[in-house]
Amino acid sequence: MEKAIHLETPDAIPSGYDRLYFGAEFCERSMPDVAQTSKAIGLAAKHSLKFSLVTPFLTDACIRKIICQVRLLKGLPGSEVVINDLGILNTVAKLGITPVLGRLLTKQKRGPRIACLQRYREVYDHYRSVPVLSRASEQYIAEMGFRRLELDNVAQGIISDAQEMALSLHYPYVYVSTTRLCPFSDGRNCTSCRPGHVLLKNRHMPLPIILKGNTYYYRNDKLPDKLEAITRLVYHPW
């Protein structure tokens, strides 16, 4: 089992990891700049870690900035780009860098209220499955060059239908939803996420929802008992 840690700034890396995930998944404005990414690549090399550049969904305003960073990985052994926007796939492929399908594109259903559906077996199993691992979708993304995809450690558990894909599992924060209308941003001078988060509680929601930056999560510390299909764990320390 490969162990990875996801950092958003090029800080000191704790020991016990094989790979560094660096970048932002949910907000193009909080994506590190080229200098920070270069620093993170250097830091990973210093600790003998492989490197994965994590990229968010993108507007035209930011896409060039991201492509400059992707170019830094050309020829870097074991490096990958985690793609959450299929617009950059061709660029990544042309540079010969390994693409990984990000959490935004794997289409797991994650809302905590799925727990209410346990007695409806077929529905519950559907929600434990990963849509992008249906045979039709998996073959299609394999043709596009993907060999790995990123999953959340959802509370309902995972049924893997994977034939060709290697799977990564992110923990302990399960992403649920995201927005471009970030409640903590003034929309202009926002370059990184404000520290901290809030908890949202309601009687209809079985778990507290965590709002951090522009994204909603819940926490699930319990890793699945059976992890055969998972070949990489990605830890988010926040």
Place this chain on the structure above:
Amino acid sequence: MIRIVAPVSSVNDTERVIAAGANEVYAGVLTSSWKRQYLNVAAANRREYSAANLRSYPELARVVSAAHRKRIPVAVTFNSFYSERQYPAVVTELNLALKTGVDAVIAADLGLICRLRKMRTPIHLSSGATVFNSLALDFYRAQGVSRVILPRHLAIPEIRRLSNSKKGLEIEVFIQNTRCINIDGFCTFLHGLPEISILGRIAKRMRMDYLAMTAAERAPWMKKYLSRLFGSTSACSLDYAIEGAVEGNYALSSLFGPKPVNHCGACALYDLNAVDCIKIVGRENPSEKKARDVTFMRRVRDSLKPSVSRTRFTAHAKRLFKETYGYSCRNCYYPEWKKRST
């Protein structure tokens, strides 16, 4: 001329919105056999309510026939993301839908897009596929998509830029109703849960949530009480207790709670001249509301002439809104972006 794409969930809807001026219609189907297996919550399209859907494929055939008599194209929504377990049922239902003569399929699931491309069926890429940039447009053009429905969260200048780089694709944007704060293609909260219970089904069939929120539009002070009694329990509509803090002052409580039913982007038409289609959302709304929305939007669109100034056009659209709905517009489809782009 920008085409108006209207929602329908019955033959009656179809006739009314076409008479009101719709240029295209779209519908989804939620059959009893699908509900027996997957309930309404895991529907074959992203409107997980019975009231938003036709009940059978023969009913879809009647909708298609009514629309085609008036030379109006029909798109059918298969815009969920399907697990391997659902695929046999999806393929069966897709074939039934195609036999009715629908003109296009609205899809987001990659496996389904691949299948539709092989079948040479026109594909309208759902907003669920989240195209935010011109390279993503290029990507989906190469996958055989003929139209891209852009996500709600794009700014008007961003839509304009994408519309100018569409190169053979048609561009459709949302213009009215149901504008959530979250990006729908990236939102994985569960919707439609109340409809699992009998009471929830009755309330939804009677459109209690719609009626309550419409009343609240006219008298905002009633919103809190009506939403508690009849409001949606979708995750984004819940009144959350907020704990903890983030550096700075933020009006977080205003983000949550009951949502208005009548978001409107009619004024934005002034800047959306390069898009091909504008979509009115709200398949679950009553026929009366659907027809009224189409009439309103047609009147606004038809008043858009090159000689009209932005100020006059905006004032005219606002006047038409009040005339049509009986209250002033206050829930803009593109508010933050207006602020940011000025």
